[in-house]
Amino acid sequence: MMRGSVKRPHSTSNISVFTPDPISNELCLHDSLEQMENPTKRMALKESNISRYEQEFLEVSCIGSGEFGSVFKCINRLDGCEYAVKKSIKPVAGSVNERSALNEVYAHAVLGRHQHVVRYFSAWAEDNHMFIQNEFCNGSSLEELIKEYNEDNKIFSQDDLRTLLIHILEGLKYIHSMSLIHLDIKPGNIFISREKHYNSINGDSHDDGFEDDEAEDVTYKIGDLGHVTSLHNPVVEEGDCRYLPREILQEDYSHLPKADIFALGLTVYEAGGGGPLPKNGVWWHAIRDGKLKDLPQCTRDFNDLFKLMIHPDPTLRPSAQCLLQHPAVSPTVSMTKAQLQRELRAQRHKNEMLSKILMSSFVTEHEESIPKRLSSSRCIGKKVNRSQSNIEF
Numbered sequence: 001m002m003r004g005s006v007k008r009p010h011s012t013s014n015i016s017v018f019t020p021d022p023i024s025n026e027l028c029l030h031d032s033l034e035q036m037e038n039p040t041k042r043m044a045l046k047e048s049n050i051s052r053y054e055q056e057f058l059e060v061s062c063i064g065s066g067e068f069g070s071v072f073k074c075i076n077r078l079d080g081c082e083y084a085v086k087k088s089i090k091p092v093a094g095s096v097n098e099r100s101a102l103n104e105v106y107a108h109a110v111l112g113r114h115q116h117v118v119r120y121f122s123a124w125a126e127d128n129h130m131f132i133q134n135e136f137c138n139g140s141s142l143e144e145l146i147k148e149y150n151e152d153n154k155i156f157s158q159d160d161l162r163t164l165l166i167h168i169l170e171g172l173k174y175i176h177s178m179s180l181i182h183l184d185i186k187p188g189n190i191f192i193s194r195e196k197h198y199n200s201i202n203g204d205s206h207d208d209g210f211e212d213d214e215a216e217d218v219t220y221k222i223g224d225l226g227h228v229t230s231l232h233n234p235v236v237e238e239g240d241c242r243y244l245p246r247e248i249l250q251e252d253y254s255h256l257p258k259a260d261i262f263a264l265g266l267t268v269y270e271a272g273g274g275g276p277l278p279k280n281g282v283w284w285h286a287i288r289d290g291k292l293k294d295l296p297q298c299t300r301d302f303n304d305l306f307k308l309m310i311h312p313d314p315t316l317r318p319s320a321q322c323l324l325q326h327p328a329v330s331p332t333v334s335m336t337k338a339q340l341q342r343e344l345r346a347q348r349h350k351n352e353m354l355s356k357i358l359m360s361s362f363v364t365e366h367e368e369s370i371p372k373r374l375s376s377s378r379c380i381g382k383k384v385n386r387s388q389s390n391i392e393f
Contacts, residue, residue, distance in 0.1 A: 052124055053131055057085060064141070065089075066188075068100065068226060069129075073136060082136040083121065091128035100226050100237070101130040107228035108134075110178060116171035118191055118223035137221060139192030146187055146271055155273045158298045164190075165268050165329060167220035172260050173320040175222070176231075181256040183248075184227040184239035185263035187270060193219040231256060242277040243267065246288045247314055258314035261323070265309025272298065274306075288312060301328040 057074040060082075064071040069088040076083060092098040108120030119135035139145070142164070149155060156164070168190060175182055195217045227237050234253050238244060243263035247255065266287070270277055272295045278284040290312050294303040305328045311317050323329055 051126055053085070053087070053126060057083070059085075066224075082138075084118075084134045084136045086130075086132040086134065088130040092130045093125070093128050098130070101132070103228060104224075104226045105132060107180065107225040108132075110180065111175065111225075114171060114174045115219065116167045116221050117174065118221045134223070135193075135221075137191035137193045137223075139194040139218065141188055142190040142192065142220065142267070142271060143187035145192065146275070155297060156271050158272075158302055161268055161272050161298070161302070162329060163218070164220050164271060165264070166324065168222060168264055168267075169320045169324050169329070171220075171222040172257075172264065173324065175228075176257045176260070176320060179231040180228050181231055181234065182222060182225070182228055182260050183236065183256070184224060184243075185222070185260050185267055186240050186243045187267055188240075189222065189224040190267065191221045191223045193221060195219070229256075239263075241279055242284075245310070245314065246312070255314035257319065258317040261317045261320065262310050262314070265306050269295070269306045299328070305329070 056077055058077060060073040060075060062070055063073045063084065069086055071084050071086045074083050074085045075081070088101060092101050105120075105123045108123075111117055111120075113119055118137065121133040121135070123130070123132045125131065168185070172182065172185075196215070227239050229235050229237070234256060236248065236251075236253055236256075238248065241249075243266050245259050245262040248259050266277060269275070269292060274293065274295060277287070287310065290307055290310060292303075292306055292310070295306075305323075305326060309317055309323070318326065
C-alpha cells in the first residue's frame with residue numbers, strides 16, 4: 001500500500017534541522033526549537049519584514065511551481081544577472097514548512113559550489129514567506145525536456161543518456177561525500193544549463209578565413225534540496241513515490257545513498273523513453289522487483305546497468321563512485337593499455353589527414369586569389385638583377 005509524504009525521524013529525538021558545523025565541516029543536527037528561541041544563533045523568519053524581493057529583483061516570469069512554492073525567473077536590478085528565486089506559497093514561520101525551507105538553505109550552505117549542483121546565492125524572509133535565490137538554468141528542467149521529446153516523437157540517444165548519467169552521478173558523488181542524501185532525485189529536480197560557444201576549425205583564435213563551428217555545452221545539475229538529510233542522523237521525508245525504492249517505504253534507512261541511486265536509475269530510464277512511471281499497481285511492484293523493459297536504442301550493457309541501479313537489494317546497487325567507473329558509463333575504463341594506444345594512434349592519424357585536407361583547401365583558395373599578372377610576369381621573365389661572377393677563364 002502506498003503512503004503519502006510523511007516525515008519520519010530515524011531517532012527518538014525531536015524533529016531536527018541541520019546546520020553546518022564550522023569545526024568538522026560536516027552536517028550536524030540541532031534542535032530547531034532551541035535554535036529559534038535563541039536570536040543570537042538565528043533570526044526567526046517572522047522577525048524580518050523588509051521587502052527585499054521587489055527592491056532588488058525584476059520578476060520576469062514564473063518558471064515552475066510545486067508543493068512548497070513557486071519559482072520565478074528574475075533579473076537582479078544591481079548586477080543585471082538572471083536568477084531563479086523560489087517563493088513559498090504559504091506562510092512558513094513556526095510551521096513544518098519552515099523546517100523544510102531552512103533545511104534546503106542549510107543544505108545549500110554545506111554543499112557550497114559544484115558544477116552539477118544548482119548554485120545557491122542567498123535566502124531571506126519577508127511577510128512571513130521564505131525566499132531562496134538560486135542559479136538560473138536556462139535549459140529548464142529534465143522533466144520539461146522529456147515532455148518536448150515525447151511531443152516531437154524524439155528519444156534520447158544512448159550517448160545523451162550517458163552524459164545525463166555521468167553529470168548527475170558526479171553531483172551525487174559530491175553530495176554523498178558530504179554525508180548527505182538528496183532523497184528526491186527525479187526529472188523535475190534536474191535542471192539544464194546550456195552554453196553556446198564557437199570552436200575554431202584550426203584551433204587558432206585569429207581570423208584565418210575559415211568559419212567557426214557553433215557548439216553547445218549541456219550541463220545537468222541537481223536542484224531542489226528540500227528533502228536533503230544527514231546520513232548519520234536522518235530525518236526522512238518521502239519524495240515522489242514513482243522514484244522511491246521499496247526499503248524507504250518500509251522505513252529501512254540503513255542504505256540511504258542507494259535510494260538516490262535507485263531514483264537516478266529510473267530517472268535516466270524514463271528519459272530514454274521508459275516512462276511515464278507508475279505511482280502504484282502491478283508495474284510499480286514489478287519495477288521494484290528489478291524488472292524493466294529494455295530501451296531499444298541502448299546496448300545490452302547499458303540496459304543491464306539500469307537493472308543494477310534499481311536492484312531490489314540496496315546493498316547490490318553500486319555507489320555513485322563505482323558507477324562512474326562502470327564500463328557502460330566510461331567505456332575506456334575497460335580498455336587495455338594496448339587498446340588505448342591503438343585508439344590514440346588512430347585518432348592522431350585522423351587528425352593529421354583532416355589537417356592536410358584543410359591546408360590543401362586553404363592553399364587552393366589563396367592561390368585563386370593571386371592576380372594573374374603576377375604569375376604571368378614570372379613566366380615571361382622580366383629583367384632582374386642577377387649576381388655576376390668576376391672570375392675569368
